[in-house]
Every structure is written in C-alpha cells, then in structure tokens.
Amino acid sequence: MEPLIRLRGVVKSYKRGRQVVEVLHNLDLDVQPGEFLALMGPSGSGKTTLLNLIGGLDRPTDGEVVVAGEHIDDLSGGGLAKWRARHVGFVFQFYNLMPTLSAERNVELPLLLTHLSAAERRKNVDAALALVSLTDRKKHKPSELSGGQQQRVAIARAIVADPTLLVCDEPTGDLDRETAEEILTLLQHLNREAGKTVIMVTHDPKAASFASRVVHLDKGALAAEAGAAA
Amino acid sequence: MKFLHLVWAGVWRRPGRATLTLLSIVNAFLLYGLLQGFVSGLGSTVADTHADVLITASRISQLEPLPMSQLPQVRMVQGVRAAAPIVIFHGGFRTSQPINMCGFAVDPDSFAAANTDEVIPPADIQALKNKRSGVIVPANVAALYQLKVGDRMPLKSYFWTNHDGTNVWPLDVVAIYKSNPRDIFFGSSLLVNYDYVDQGRTQSNGTTSIFLIRLTDPTQGSAVANRIDALFANSPDETKTESERQLAADSIKQIGDIGFVVSAIVGAVFFALLFSVGAVMMQSVRERTPELAVLKTLGFTDGAIMSLVLAEAMMLCLFSAAIGLGLAALVFPLIKVGIGFNVQAGPVLLVGLVLAVALAIVSGLPPAVRGMRLSIVDALAGR
Numbered sequence: 001m002e003p004l005i006r007l008r009g010v011v012k013s014y015k016r017g018r019q020v021v022e023v024l025h026n027l028d029l030d031v032q033p034g035e036f037l038a039l040m041g042p043s044g045s046g047k048t049t050l051l052n053l054i055g056g057l058d059r060p061t062d063g064e065v066v067v068a069g070e071h072i073d074d075l076s077g078g079g080l081a082k083w084r085a086r087h088v089g090f091v092f093q094f095y096n097l098m099p100t101l102s103a104e105r106n107v108e109l110p111l112l113l114t115h116l117s118a119a120e121r122r123k124n125v126d127a128a129l130a131l132v133s134l135t136d137r138k139k140h141k142p143s144e145l146s147g148g149q150q151q152r153v154a155i156a157r158a159i160v161a162d163p164t165l166l167v168c169d170e171p172t173g174d175l176d177r178e179t180a181e182e183i184l185t186l187l188q189h190l191n192r193e194a195g196k197t198v199i200m201v202t203h204d205p206k207a208a209s210f211a212s213r214v215v216h217l218d219k220g221a222l223a224a225e226a227g228a229a230a
Numbered sequence: 231m232k233f234l235h236l237v238w239a240g241v242w243r244r245p246g247r248a249t250l251t252l253l254s255i256v257n258a259f260l261l262y263g264l265l266q267g268f269v270s271g272l273g274s275t276v277a278d279t280h281a282d283v284l285i286t287a288s289r290i291s292q293l294e295p296l297p298m299s300q301l302p303q304v305r306m307v308q309g310v311r312a313a314a315p316i317v318i319f320h321g322g323f324r325t326s327q328p329i330n331m332c333g334f335a336v337d338p339d340s341f342a343a344a345n346t347d348e349v350i351p352p353a354d355i356q357a358l359k360n361k362r363s364g365v366i367v368p369a370n371v372a373a374l375y376q377l378k379v380g381d382r383m384p385l386k387s388y389f390w391t392n393h394d395g396t397n398v399w400p401l402d403v404v405a406i407y408k409s410n411p412r413d414i415f416f417g418s419s420l421l422v423n424y425d426y427v428d429q430g431r432t433q434s435n436g437t438t439s440i441f442l443i444r445l446t447d448p449t450q451g452s453a454v455a456n457r458i459d460a461l462f463a464n465s466p467d468e469t470k471t472e473s474e475r476q477l478a479a480d481s482i483k484q485i486g487d488i489g490f491v492v493s494a495i496v497g498a499v500f501f502a503l504l505f506s507v508g509a510v511m512m513q514s515v516r517e518r519t520p521e522l523a524v525l526k527t528l529g530f531t532d533g534a535i536m537s538l539v540l541a542e543a544m545m546l547c548l549f550s551a552a553i554g555l556g557l558a559a560l561v562f563p564l565i566k567v568g569i570g571f572n573v574q575a576g577p578v579l580l581v582g583l584v585l586a587v588a589l590a591i592v593s594g595l596p597p598a599v600r601g602m603r604l605s606i607v608d609a610l611a612g613r
Contacts, residue, residue: 085529
C-alpha cells in the first residue's frame with residue numbers, strides 16, 4: 001500500500017546565532033493511511049520539528065516530504081498554506097483557541113477558507129461539535145470552558161474541514177489524567193471510526209499506548225519502534 | 231463578509247484599549263469636521279459673493295470717506311452699469327451689551343439699480359423713499375427684536391453723531407424683508423436713507439463710505455476697477471476698487487490665514503493620531519502573535535493575515551471617523567444658524583472618510599507586514 005506520509009533523507013537544521021544546529025539527521029519514515037502514530041522521545045529529540053515538517057508548518061533543509069502524494073517541500077508559502085487547509089487538522093498542547101470567539105466560531109475558522117455557504121458551514125460546525133459532545137457549549141468563549149472542553153473544541157476545529165491527517169502536539173500535556181484519557185479516547189475514535197490518520201507527539205507512555213504504532217526519536221534520529229497498542 | 235466577525239473580534243480584543251483609541255479617533259475627526267466645516271463655510275461665503283459687483287473705497291481705509299462728487303465720474307466709466315453710494319451705518323439697539331448690527335445708508339433708487347438681486351422688493355424700496363427716517367429691517371433682526379412695520383427703532387450708531395449731539399438715530403420700520411445669509415454684505419443688514427444720515431450727521435457730510443458698482447460685463451471686473459482707480463490716481467481721494475469677492479476674501483484674511491491655521495491644527499492632530507493608532511495596532515498584533523500563527527497553521531495565507539490586520543485598522547478608523555464626522559455634521563446646521571456660514575458638508579465628510587482610509591493604511595501597514603512575515607514555528611514556540 002502506498003504510504004500516506006513518506007519521508008526520505010530528511011535533514012533539518014536551524015541557525016542559532018552563528019551556529020548551525022542539525023535537529024533531524026537523514027530521517028526516513030513511512031506512515032500508512034489510517035495509522036495512529038505516536039512520536040516519543042526526550043526533550044530536544046526533534047519530535048515537534050518532525051511533526052512541523054509532516055504538517056507543512058516548516059520545510060526540510062534536505063530530503064523529501066511527501067504527504068498524500070504531494071511533495072510538500074516543493075510547495076510555495078501560499079501553496080503550502082492552502083495544502084494545510086485541505087489536508088491537515090492541528091491540535092496543540094495549549095489548545096490555541098481564539099479567546100474572543102465563541103466555541104462555534106473557533107470551530108468555523110478553517111471553513112472560512114472554503115467556498116461553503118454560511119448554512120453549510122453552520123451544519124458542519126454543529127456536526128463537529130456534536131462529535132466531541134460540546135453542542136450545548138457552542139456559544140461559550142474559551143475562558144468559559146474547562147481545559148478538557150477547550151481541547152475538544154480544538155479537536156472539533158481540527159476535524160471540521162474533514163482533513164486527511166490529524167497532527168497533535170502533546171494534546172494531553174496540559175490536562176489531568178482523567179480528561180487526558182477522554183481526549184485520547186476521542187482521538188482513537190476518530191482514528192478507528194472516521195479513518196483519520198493521526199500523528200501525535202507525546203512524552204507520556206500512557207498516551208502513546210492509545211496509538212497503533214509508537215516511534216521513538218533520539219537526538220534527531222529514529223531510535224526504536226513499538227507495535228500496536230490497546 | 232464572512233471574515234467580518236473575525237475582524238470585529240480582533241478590534242475589540244481589549245475593549246478598554248479599543249474604546250480609548252476609538253474615542254481619540256472620534257475626537258480627532260469631530261475636530262476636523264468642525265474646523266474644516268467652518269473653513270468650507272468661509273469659502274462658500276466668499277464664493278457666493280457677486281462676480282459682477284465692484285466695491286470702490288478709499289485707498290487709505292474703508293472708514294475713510296470718499297466725496298460724493300466722484301459718483302458721476304464713476305458712473306461715466308466704461309463698463310459701469312450702475313453705481314450707488316453707501317455709508318456704513320452699523321450700530322446697536324435696545325441693549326447694554328451692543329450686538330453689532332450691520333446697517334447701510336443708501337440712496338434707494340441707485341441702490342436698487344446697483345443691487346439687482348431683488349432680495350429687497352421694489353415696494354420696500356419705495357416705502358423707504360417715502361419715509362425719510364425709514365428703515366428696512368431684515369427678517370432675522372425683526373424676529374430677534376419683535377419689530378413690525380410702524381415701530382420706532384432708535385439705533386445707536388457706532389460712527390455717526392446726530393445733530394442733537396448723541397449718536398442715537400430715531401428710525402421708523404417701513405418694511406421687513408426676507409434676509410439672505412448668503413449675501414454677506416446686504417443679505418441681513420438694516421437699510422436707511424442716505425439723505426437722512428448725511429444731512430443729520432455732524433461730520434463727513436457729502437461723502438460716502440464706498441461706491442457699490444454693478445458691471446455690464448462680469449468678466450471685465452479687473453479692467454473696470456483699474457479704470458476707476460486710474461481716474462482718481464494722484465487726487466486727494468485715491469480709490470481702491472476690488473470685486474465684492476476679493477473684498478470678502480480680504481475681510482476674512484484680516485482675521486488671519488484661517489485656512490492655514492486650521493490645516494496646521496488638523497495636520498498636527500492627525501500626525502499625533504497616526505502614531506497613537508499605529509502603536510495600538512502594533513501592540514495588538516504583538517499580543518496576538520500566537521493567534522495569528524494559529525490562523526496561518528489553519529491555512530490562512532500571508533496575504534490573508536495582512537489583509538485581516540489591515541481590515542482591523544480600516545474598521546477601527548472608519549467606524550470611529552464615521553461617528554466623529556456624524557457628530558460634526560449634526561453641528562453644521564448650528565454653524566449656519568449661528569454665523570450664517572453655509573458648510574459644504576459633502577466635500578468635508580468625503581475628505582474626512584478619505585483621511586480615515588489613509589490613516590488606517592498608514593497606521594495598519596507596519597503591523598500588517600509584521601503579521602504577514604511571522605514564522606509559524608517561531609511564533610508557536612514563543613520565540
């Protein structure tokens with residue numbers, strides 16, 4: 001089967017003052033469609049950098065990144081933005097919701113870039129909020145929601161445009177154990193029932209156990225790989 | 231339109247700061263509207279003066295009298311259709327705090343011939359001729375003092391002493407005419423008989439303050455003025471003839487270059503406003519760096535982010551300017567009632583809106599470019 005994500009010889013380096021720091025070294029990785037992949041590793045191992053490359057937020061210094069058949073390392077800035085809008089849903093550790101907008105307006109944001117009518121957008125937003133069980137809180141602003149609820153709004157925002165891929169950077173890092181499990185169960189549900197491919201960065205082995213595959217990164221290289229979880 | 235709520239939310243992200251910024255812009259545009267309205271009123275007043283009317287006065291000063299013997303000579307000048315002597319007869323009435331009332335002593339027939347606007351009906355002119363101590367009163371003055379035809383109106387003249395040794399001139403109201411605030415000279419002035427004033431005053435008998443001249447061809451004003459002034463050059467009573475429009479402009483200039491003063495004030499206000507709005511917008515974008523990065527993450531292009539920030543600046547400036555200009559427009563009718571200036575509201579408001587757009591672009595561009603250029607990875611990492 002053709003992998004959904006294919007990384008070949010990926011190198012990423014940053015300039016820090018006069019120094020050039022290579023964060024990822026000649027990295028190869030395939031992710032199949034429908035996989036739930038957990039990226040684990042110590043701080044500074046390059047997990048988030050790898051996630052940024054897969055999500056089209058950054059470009060590799062060398063090597064190729066192919067996602068859903070598209071060489072995203074060749075896309076222009078504008079092209080990459082449009083590609084992200086079409087193919088990727090993002091979930092962040094600190095939710096990153098717009099504080100001045102209600103939950104439903106936050107979820108609607110990715111749809112503003114589509115040609116959907118206001119009624120169609122509202123229908124999709126309602127469906128996404130129903131999926132994360134937050135229909136009754138749609139008029140609330142982020143400050144009026146708990147951490148878990150805010151993360152569920154962020155997940156609704158990530159899936160509302162029906163992306164190919166969900167990219168999650170420490171999605172439970174700011175939540176208590178019980179709420180974290182709710183969120184992880186939700187992500188697992190989206191992976192198993194809706195067929196979304198999920199890439200998740202986490203420090204937490206418990207969170208990684210929800211993934212179907214776990215990849216360990218150490219000092220910018222793939223260290224080890226574990227099989228399917230629960 | 232679908233981004234409108236996003237732009238609006240960005241503007242009101244910090245309500246306190248947004249309200250203060252809004253008030254400062256409202257204030258600036260209210261000030262602009264009032265001052266520019268006043269200047270446009272002055273301009274329209276000058277523009278409303280007659281192009282085919284010349285005023286001949288003494289070269290020394292408008293208060294220096296000219297001999298009536300010049301009148302036949304002026305009437306003979308080529309291009310002069312009619313000429314009328316007019317004595318300035320300003321004064322106060324029935325008040326210890328004298329309110330300046332414009333008044334002119336005119337020869338009714340020659341005034342009617344020279345002032346062909348027909349503001350004053352022929353019947354009123356005839357009534358003035360019939361009553362030596364008569365006065366024709368503009369409707370606004372009649373309303374102010376509740377005067378009616380037949381009333382006695384003792385006017386305290388500012389310039390002329392009567393034969394009884396006082397400066398009080400008993401006048402009898404013979405007609406009330408519909409005042410015309412667009413005519414700054416004779417539109418709302420008292421008119422009395424020249425003979426009554428000239429024979430009653432203790433000095434300057436047989437003289438006039440100015441000659442009002444009506445031209446046969448309005449395009450020949452300058453040539454006719456030169457001919458009249460040449461006629462009396464090197465005489466004891468040299469003249470200075472200029473168009474009514476020029477005279478009005480000169481009178482306004484005596485106060486100062488109002489246009490320049492207003493432009494300087496408005497310029498300084500907008501210069502300061504530019505920095506304050508620019509600083510607020512920059513601060514707002516700086517605070518929202520992670521939010522803008524998230525929008526980019528979701529697929530908003532660099533251009534879309536730039537447009538979003540510019541739209542916020544545009545909304546803030548246009549919304550506030552509309553309030554400020556709206557308030558100024560509410561005051562425009564009061565300017566007309568109070569000082570008789572016809573404010574050109576349309577151009578003033580239009581230029582105000584153009585200024586608001588310019589303010590939004592200039593103050594919003596640096597933060598918009600900053601928002602456009604921000605790197606998602608750095609912004610999300612808090613760098």
